[in-house]
Amino acid sequence: MVYNNLLLLIFIPLAAGIINIxxxxxxxxxxxxxxxxxxxxxxxxxxxxxxAPFAFFDTLILSFSQMGFFSLIFIQLLSFIILFFSLxxxxxxxxxxxxxxxxxxxxxxNGVVLSNHVFSFLIFWGLSGLTLYLFGLxxxxxxxxxxxxxxxxxxxxxxxxxxxxxxxxxxxxxxxSWSIFELKTALDNPASIIALxxxxxxxxxxxxxxxxxxxxxxxxxxxxxxxAAFLPASLDKLLGIYLLTLMVTILFEIGLLVNMIIxxxxxxTVITAVMMxxxxxxGKKLLGYHAVSQVGYMIMGIGSGSALAFAGxxxxxxxxxxxxxxxxxxxxxxxxxxxxxELDNLGGLGKKMPITFVMxxxxxxxxxxxxxxxxxxxKWMIYQGLIEKAALLQPVYQLWLLVCIIxxxxxxxxxxASFMKFLHAIYLGRRPKIYDDVxxxxxxxxLATSALSLLCIGFxxxxxxxxxxxxxxxxxxxxxxxxxxxxxxxxxxLIVMLFLIGFIVGMGIYLFTKKxxxxxxxxxxxxxxEKFRVAGTEFYNEIRNMKPLKTIYDxxxxxxxxxxxxxxxxxxxxxRVLQKGxxxxxxxxxxxxxxxxxxxIALI
Amino acid sequence: xxxxxxxxxxxxxxxxxTSVLGLLIGWVDRKVTARFTYRVGPPLFQNFxxxxxxxxxxxxxxxxxxxxxxxxxxxIAFGVMVLISAIIGTALFYQYDLGADIIxxxxxxxIYSVMIILGGASTGNVYSSVGAGREIKLLLADELAFILIxxxxxxxxxxxxxxxxxxxxQVTNGAFIGSFSGLIAFIxxxxxxxxxxxxxxxxxxxxxxxxxxxxxxxxxxxxxxxxKLNQLMMYVAFPFLLILLFWGGFELIxxxxxxxxxxxxxxxxxxxxxKNTNPRIRIDTALHFFWKIATPLAFIAIIxxxxxx
Numbered sequence: 054m055v056y057n058n059l060l061l062l063i064f065i066p067l068a069a070g071i072i073n074i075x076x077x078x079x080x081x082x083x084x085x086x087x088x089x090x091x092x093x094x095x096x097x098x099x100x101x102x103x104x105a106p107f108a109f110f111d112t113l114i115l116s117f118s119q120m121g122f123f124s125l126i127f128i129q130l131l132s133f134i135i136l137f138f139s140l141x142x143x144x145x146x147x148x149x150x151x152x153x154x155x156x157x158x159x160x161x162x163n164g165v166v167l168s169n170h171v172f173s174f175l176i177f178w179g180l181s182g183l184t185l186y187l188f189g190l191x192x193x194x195x196x197x198x199x200x201x202x203x204x205x206x207x208x209x210x211x212x213x214x215x216x217x218x219x220x221x222x223x224x225x226x227x228x229x230s231w232s233i234f235e236l237k238t239a240l241d242n243p244a245s246i247i248a249l250x251x252x253x254x255x256x257x258x259x260x261x262x263x264x265x266x267x268x269x270x271x272x273x274x275x276x277x278x279x280x281a282a283f284l285p286a287s288l289d290k291l292l293g294i295y296l297l298t299l300m301v302t303i304l305f306e307i308g309l310l311v312n313m314i315i316x317x318x319x320x321x322t323v324i325t326a327v328m329m330x331x332x333x334x335x336g337k338k339l340l341g342y343h344a345v346s347q348v349g350y351m352i353m354g355i356g357s358g359s360a361l362a363f364a365g366x367x368x369x370x371x372x373x374x375x376x377x378x379x380x381x382x383x384x385x386x387x388x389x390x391x392x393x394x395e396l397d398n399l400g401g402l403g404k405k406m407p408i409t410f411v412m413x414x415x416x417x418x419x420x421x422x423x424x425x426x427x428x429x430x431x432k433w434m435i436y437q438g439l440i441e442k443a444a445l446l447q448p449v450y451q452l453w454l455l456v457c458i459i460x461x462x463x464x465x466x467x468x469x470a471s472f473m474k475f476l477h478a479i480y481l482g483r484r485p486k487i488y489d490d491v492x493x494x495x496x497x498x499x500l501a502t503s504a505l506s507l508l509c510i511g512f513x514x515x516x517x518x519x520x521x522x523x524x525x526x527x528x529x530x531x532x533x534x535x536x537x538x539x540x541x542x543x544x545x546x547l548i549v550m551l552f553l554i555g556f557i558v559g560m561g562i563y564l565f566t567k568k569x570x571x572x573x574x575x576x577x578x579x580x581x582x583e584k585f586r587v588a589g590t591e592f593y594n595e596i597r598n599m600k601p602l603k604t605i606y607d608x609x610x611x612x613x614x615x616x617x618x619x620x621x622x623x624x625x626x627x628x629r630v631l632q633k634g635x636x637x638x639x640x641x642x643x644x645x646x647x648x649x650x651x652x653x654i655a656l657i
Numbered sequence: 658x659x660x661x662x663x664x665x666x667x668x669x670x671x672x673x674x675t676s677v678l679g680l681l682i683g684w685v686d687r688k689v690t691a692r693f694t695y696r697v698g699p700p701l702f703q704n705f706x707x708x709x710x711x712x713x714x715x716x717x718x719x720x721x722x723x724x725x726x727x728x729x730x731x732x733i734a735f736g737v738m739v740l741i742s743a744i745i746g747t748a749l750f751y752q753y754d755l756g757a758d759i760i761x762x763x764x765x766x767x768i769y770s771v772m773i774i775l776g777g778a779s780t781g782n783v784y785s786s787v788g789a790g791r792e793i794k795l796l797l798a799d800e801l802a803f804i805l806i807x808x809x810x811x812x813x814x815x816x817x818x819x820x821x822x823x824x825x826x827q828v829t830n831g832a833f834i835g836s837f838s839g840l841i842a843f844i845x846x847x848x849x850x851x852x853x854x855x856x857x858x859x860x861x862x863x864x865x866x867x868x869x870x871x872x873x874x875x876x877x878x879x880x881x882x883x884x885k886l887n888q889l890m891m892y893v894a895f896p897f898l899l900i901l902l903f904w905g906g907f908e909l910i911x912x913x914x915x916x917x918x919x920x921x922x923x924x925x926x927x928x929x930x931x932k933n934t935n936p937r938i939r940i941d942t943a944l945h946f947f948w949k950i951a952t953p954l955a956f957i958a959i960i961x962x963x964x965x966x
Binding site: 553555562595 | 765768786819960
């Protein structure tokens with residue numbers, strides 16, 4: 054075999070995964086870490102320019118592209134940090150399988166973003182869905198096998214559509230080449246619109262866009278929490294959005310109406326998922342719904358057709374993978390210490406797990422888009438792009454887009470609300486007696502979450518200096534899109550400096566004048582009884598019970614909006630109808646055959 | 658960072674100016690409120706006395722709570738308030754953007770609520786937790802209408818989001834309050850800031866009579882002094898923001914100074930009158946009011962703005 058960096062990027066984790074089948078656990082962990090370290094070195098070589106494409110019998114299979122490289126970097130980075138978290142604390146009964154699947158998943162995801170050939174793209178895409186299913190099966194809850202099946206059906210079904218979509222594009226194009234980068238199609242006939250829809254469904258299902266998102270919250274609830282941070286929160290987002298990016302830049306020429314439809318779908322994703330998240334009582338499910346809602350911003354940015362929003366969408370993708378895995382992992386630490394993720398039962402852990410609390414706080418502020426954290430910068434770019442686009446449109450389109458912008462901005466207020474509840478329920482308020490002996494998470498866990506939190510802060514404050522100018526802008530410019538000047542003004546370094554001056558003046562006055570006394574909580578003389586504890590989960594009952602939201606929430610809880618549940622219900626209903634025609638009478642079957650024959654003859 | 662930025666931040670129009678003016682306006686508030694209830698009211702410098710008195714008192718910290726967060730929260734909120742007033746003030750007085758546009762300001766404003774919630778809930782006090790829950794619901798209630806009214810000046814200035822561009826658009830074309838959309842948005846804006854400052858009828862989180870100041874219940878000494886100062890600084894920052902977005906800013910030459918004072922005082926006095934003539938409403942009523950009445954009205958303002966009215 055010829056030495057090829059791109060091939061090695063896939064081959065090394067693949068090999069690590071396969072030999073982990075026979076290796077003992079400790080060495081399996083080591084081999085996973087080593088394989089990712091080697092991948093970092095290979096990425097460095099690729100960055101330096103050693104990025105020759107890989108061909109097999111003169112057919113180009115793997116090639117380097119700036120977009121793929123961008124995804125590649127973050128796949129390795131996130132995989133490494135989450136792997137570090139998982140080194141200690143994965144349940145021992147599933148540990149073996151976990152460390153087999155983990156490097157395999159990395160290999161398949163690398164395969165997707167490096168593929169040049171449609172076939173290899175589809176194969177790796179399908180394999181990554183398969184490992185997702187296997188991770189789902191590792192869950193310990195009663196519902197886990199059902200959830201894994203649901204995930205597999207949604208992802209697998211969308212895979213079939215993806216294949217059909219590519220075949221339609223290829224037929225329309227009428228070339229012999231199967232290179233992804235040579236299939237650009239205009240949206241001028243029904244077939245190409247169908248192909249676009251199929252690909253859109255595949256991207257949405259993978260990334261978790263409305264209405265194909267329903268597997269994400271269930272997966273977050275039932276699968277092991279490390280895999281929830283690993284796949285739906287980071288790697289599947291990277292893949293799904295990578296496909297969406299390919300669609301809008303390389304595969305299709307998209308017009309205004311399609312842009313508007315994609316933006317609207319993004320807005321719907323944001324608002325429906327966040328409204329559902331607000332009323333969850335389980336921390337993992339709450340995070341699962343947020344993993345969906347944030348995709349909405351990426352879809353809005355990337356599908357908008359504005360260069361600024363496109364860059365913002367990609368940046369939001371990066372930021373989301375960072376803060377969402379941070380949040381999942383901090384919750385994982387809490388769950389491992391307390392054995393539960395039910396928000397009603399937790400509380401007051403901020404004092405017992407201070408580092409985890411601070412990391413969760415940073416993640417929560419980032420996802421809510423509070424300056425100066427990273428989530429704000431990307432949202433700010435997306436809003437600007439959309440506002441800039443609105444300025445050029447007809448009044449009716451303007452209003453349409455403005456409604457989307459309003460709902461998106463409001464979505465981040467709802468996100469903030471949801472996370473205030475999340476933080477309150479886990480870390481603040483009064484602590485139930487049973488958690489008096491809870492300890493801080495082990496060092497590998499809080500080091501991993503600290504690394505992610507540092508990235509949240511660093512990417513927020515130095516957004517222009519590093520991630521945007523070094524990785525994201527080159528990726529966009531390779532598609533021939535020039536990123537314009539910002540419409541607004543936001544200098545995070547200056548804002549942080551000025552804030553710090555004000556904060557230090559205030560703190561200085563406090564430290565100068567302080568006289569401190571410690572005392573019990575003041576309740577006007579009453580006993581602090583357990584039954585008066587406020588968990589925080591009931592914060593939004595007023596919103597839950599408001600007309601007409603109550604009806605919608607009730608319907609959503611009965612899974613009326615779950616495309617999988619509806620699909621399976623209608624399938625069963627259809628089969629019941631068909632069953633009635635199968636009473637087991639031979640005469641009736643003969644009649645069917647004759648009718649069928651007559652129809653066949655008539656058709657000919 | 659240029660050295661004059663520190664002046665903007667610490668002296669004018671930031672920390673010193675905003676806090677002194679805020680403490681003075683606090684006196685206006687207390688005086689007018691007193692006159693409404695046939696009382697005499699406090700002397701002019703009462704708020705200053707209160708502030709410095711509190712600085713000398715001891716800080717009582719709840720043993721079981723998260724101490725560091727409890728202490729840091731009011732000062733982070735203070736830092737943010739100073740920053741916001743400096744940003745709005747420099748745009749108003751110097752037509753200069755201090756590193757932030759309108760979207761940044763909108764998001765910065767949320768930090769204040771976050772800190773109230775985190776600081777209050779860090780103690781584990783049940784009243785504080787209930788108050789924190791109400792605070793965030795109130796934020797949700799007014800935020801939707803607030804986003805809409807902030808979009809009106811953006812649309813009317815030809816999709817500009819820099820604060821000085823919005824101001825310049827008004828200098829050349831006349832203040833936005835003179836148009837239908839601007840007027841509607843301005844009126845709803847006053848109600849929004851009433852809710853953002855948690856003044857009656859939206860004093861729901863702090864509800865003295867039932868929640869005993871809610872999130873602030875466990876606070877004492879210097880941290881409480883800073884919470885009170887933060888609230889008074891909002892009396893400056895929010896009216897200034899409305900003047901910046903809708904009322905064409907200030908023209909500080911000759912008779913313009915008088916106009917500036919009148920503009921500012923009219924907004925503040927209107928807020929104080931609303932505060933004193935209304936009972937406190939329940940949180941679900943507030944949600945109902947903002948989501949089902951104020952938001953559709955604000956959306957009408959947006960439609961009018963898009964069509965140029």
